[in-house]
Amino acid sequence: xxxxxxxxxxxxxxxxxxxxxxxxxxxxxVTVLEQGPLHLAGGSTSHAxxxxxxxxxxxxxxxxxSYTVDKLLSLSKDGQSCFWQLGxxxxxxxxxxxxxxxxxxxxxxxxxxxxxxxxxxxCEKHYPLLDRDRVLGALYVPSDGLAQAARAVQxxxxxxxxxxxxxxxxxxxxxxxxxxxxxxxxxxDDGEVPADIVVSCAGFWGPKIGAxxxxxxxxxxLAHQYVKTTPxxxxxxxxxxxxxxxxxxxxxxxxDLYYREHGExxxxxxxAHRPMPVDLDELPVFTAxxxxxxxxxxxLDFTSEDFEPSWEESQRLLPMLxxxxxxxxxxxxxxxxxDGGPLIGxxxxxxxxxxxxxxxxxxxxxxxxxxxxLLVEGRSRTDxxxxxxxxxxxxxxxxxxxxxxxxxxxxxxxxxxxxxQPKESPRNLRTSPFFPRQQExxxxxxxxxxxxxxxxxxxxxxxxxxLPAAWQPPERDNWSARFHSPIAxxxxxxxxxxxxxxxxxxxxRVEVSGPGALDLLQRLSTGQINKKPGAVTYCLLLDEAGxxxxxxxxxxLGAERFQAGINxxxxxxxxRREAAEQSAADATRxxxxxDITAGTACIxxxxxxxxxxxxxxxxxxxSNDSLKYFRTAQVRIAGLSVTAMRLSYVGELxxxxxxxxxxxxxxxxxxxxxxxxxxxxxxxxxxxxxxxLEKGYRLWGHEVTAEHRPEEAGLGFAVKADKxxxxxxxxxxxxxxxxxxxxxxxxxxxxxxxxxxEPVYFQARPAGYVTSAAFGHTIGKPIAYxxxxxxxxxxxxxxxxxxxxxxxxxxxxxxxVDPGMERLRG
Numbered sequence: 001x002x003x004x005x006x007x008x009x010x011x012x013x014x015x016x017x018x019x020x021x022x023x024x025x026x027x028x029x030v031t032v033l034e035q036g037p038l039h040l041a042g043g044s045t046s047h048a049x050x051x052x053x054x055x056x057x058x059x060x061x062x063x064x065x066s067y068t069v070d071k072l073l074s075l076s077k078d079g080q081s082c083f084w085q086l087g088x089x090x091x092x093x094x095x096x097x098x099x100x101x102x103x104x105x106x107x108x109x110x111x112x113x114x115x116x117x118x119x120x121x122x123c124e125k126h127y128p129l130l131d132r133d134r135v136l137g138a139l140y141v142p143s144d145g146l147a148q149a150a151r152a153v154q155x156x157x158x159x160x161x162x163x164x165x166x167x168x169x170x171x172x173x174x175x176x177x178x179x180x181x182x183x184x185x186x187x188x189d190d191g192e193v194p195a196d197i198v199v200s201c202a203g204f205w206g207p208k209i210g211a212x213x214x215x216x217x218x219x220x221x222l223a224h225q226y227v228k229t230t231p232x233x234x235x236x237x238x239x240x241x242x243x244x245x246x247x248x249x250x251x252x253x254x255x256d257l258y259y260r261e262h263g264e265x266x267x268x269x270x271x272a273h274r275p276m277p278v279d280l281d282e283l284p285v286f287t288a289x290x291x292x293x294x295x296x297x298x299x300l301d302f303t304s305e306d307f308e309p310s311w312e313e314s315q316r317l318l319p320m321l322x323x324x325x326x327x328x329x330x331x332x333x334x335x336x337x338x339d340g341g342p343l344i345g346x347x348x349x350x351x352x353x354x355x356x357x358x359x360x361x362x363x364x365x366x367x368x369x370x371x372x373x374l375l376v377e378g379r380s381r382t383d384x385x386x387x388x389x390x391x392x393x394x395x396x397x398x399x400x401x402x403x404x405x406x407x408x409x410x411x412x413x414x415x416x417x418x419x420x421q422p423k424e425s426p427r428n429l430r431t432s433p434f435f436p437r438q439q440e441x442x443x444x445x446x447x448x449x450x451x452x453x454x455x456x457x458x459x460x461x462x463x464x465x466x467l468p469a470a471w472q473p474p475e476r477d478n479w480s481a482r483f484h485s486p487i488a489x490x491x492x493x494x495x496x497x498x499x500x501x502x503x504x505x506x507x508x509r510v511e512v513s514g515p516g517a518l519d520l521l522q523r524l525s526t527g528q529i530n531k532k533p534g535a536v537t538y539c540l541l542l543d544e545a546g547x548x549x550x551x552x553x554x555x556x557l558g559a560e561r562f563q564a565g566i567n568x569x570x571x572x573x574x575x576r577r578e579a580a581e582q583s584a585a586d587a588t589r590x591x592x593x594x595d596i597t598a599g600t601a602c603i604x605x606x607x608x609x610x611x612x613x614x615x616x617x618x619x620x621x622x623s624n625d626s627l628k629y630f631r632t633a634q635v636r637i638a639g640l641s642v643t644a645m646r647l648s649y650v651g652e653l654x655x656x657x658x659x660x661x662x663x664x665x666x667x668x669x670x671x672x673x674x675x676x677x678x679x680x681x682x683x684x685x686x687x688x689x690x691x692x693l694e695k696g697y698r699l700w701g702h703e704v705t706a707e708h709r710p711e712e713a714g715l716g717f718a719v720k721a722d723k724x725x726x727x728x729x730x731x732x733x734x735x736x737x738x739x740x741x742x743x744x745x746x747x748x749x750x751x752x753x754x755x756x757x758e759p760v761y762f763q764a765r766p767a768g769y770v771t772s773a774a775f776g777h778t779i780g781k782p783i784a785y786x787x788x789x790x791x792x793x794x795x796x797x798x799x800x801x802x803x804x805x806x807x808x809x810x811x812x813x814x815x816x817v818d819p820g821m822e823r824l825r826g
Contacts, residue, residue, distance in 0.1 A: 064366025088144025433664030542728025601664030
């Protein structure tokens, strides 16, 4: 059977890998277009230094890198490989970095990469040219190594060409033709190439290609300095191998530097200089005959003054360089994004147009594999939620935002960053109507998706003196104490014993309406949505293989009108695209999906005294008989029209209260005043996270992603298999035992707080990883959720590795608080 006509734009390391991955899967109608000559395309691949360090805080990025290592190792010709597994050495010259390397080793262990911490003596054995006295230790990963990216591309082109892929060099893409909302052909300076699928692997030219279909590609090209030294006597005669290297690849992240050998020379890459944004319209244009290793569009003139501090620091770390000079240097262009991740996935508006951009050599084959799976199988086997091209909110796609945040990511690329560390700028891009009151109460804000979100309120500091002994939080270590306050304990206490206001405005919500709205939600979700108006349903969105692509709540506000609480912009674009296709297929079942987040505001009013508070400002009936758990009603509060939903993510009596943004502040003030005699407080996300873990509520993207099926994540209750077919239902009908389960852990010592992604040891072996963690103020113990083998059942002992030390924990029955649901249904 003939495969779809695929056109890949760009024959760099990503495009060539993708062509090979598609050919391997039997797709035989693939054309790769490259504006430069195939032997030296002139993009980032052509000058990439080729260092492949696998360890990353992201499980997805580590999987990409590990697959890239395996694939590059398999590529060879005439006995010569294009990848040399020399090992990777990341040195620490400060105590802070040494501690960070312990954390990074934890990531490596969590994601299945072998590594170890080594002392200065072993550092010297691995890299004798180091100044041993400057090094405190290092992370050593034996499977890291050095890729010869340009040679890999040539081998991939040869292999894919033999399988039938057509590569066309010196062919510039000038446009993309669409028909009926999907791609039809790619226009070039050498004619039109018909296409059913177009994948942009154009690297830093990606924004230009995206613009051809009206798609924002939030990517900034930035120059990055790289030099080669003159020959170093200590390396003379050492490197007869074809790769010209024997020593491990080396990173000196305390100074934003990395190193590799080039025969008798040392290559040095620097992120220590100022950000240098590149205007694509000002790049030089070369003919194929003019192109060379030293003359290509992505290789800009070297600015020696920017490199001077890095050269001095390099001579201190590697004393052998004191007699050397810089022989060759250039400013090479690479791609950066607002959050540092790649851009993968289909356009929300043009069917068949895909991105695979902002991908470095390190992750190239892994990304190509994921995209090939996406095209051929309909889903990637590696979770892509951190990489989805549609993940950014509208405010995050503006040219100014992309430029500032991408430059900041360049500056911080090797910095020791805390998982909660907020941006310093840009800030206050999105604020809820309650923002003035939050500022008055001394809110400490962190940022997510452009929203300012209070994590605690300094106004509640006095409550610490009233806090009962059983609620007193333990002292924290320096790392877990960052961006945290013991005030969170007081806010959790007040939520459990009195009443609190939570700002839920930043949680994304959409309105789904029209005669086809019910059909759409029934088809896409696992829940039974066909209930009477007033019902609220918690359900899942699955992919065709039964993986959890999201979890949502759906409130039926009317016969043809629903409000859905979703997780992110990816969910919105998915619902919008599916709605458009349904409407086009059957005009009688049209449906519209609108993002209503910015035009509305939401307060979570929760706690055992919530009913006393709301009854003071509303004549509506909020009793159990009138408004049951998981029901919604239109009510009046302080004269304002409010949609009240009987939901609680903190496990206490209460409601999510929605009103229009212009009335939000009045709603806050009315409730806050009415609650004064009941001890009402405003509470933040730190308390919220602790309370939701005590209740066992999953947070999508942490506890569960598309790589998990509902049952293994403890979400089987959200699947109504008897309601009829839905996306993923056929896959769920076939039992699939993964051998893993999401488990609740409590920390045995009652005080050690971990943060997430730490490895978990079961039966003395690394067996899983932490998803989310917090101190459980109600139970007086730290809590962690973790993916573990299915035989790690309740009562089993495990250990969590945290900065190199093992913390004992116990697999515990969940939920930890209110298992009978009396508080929620009270």
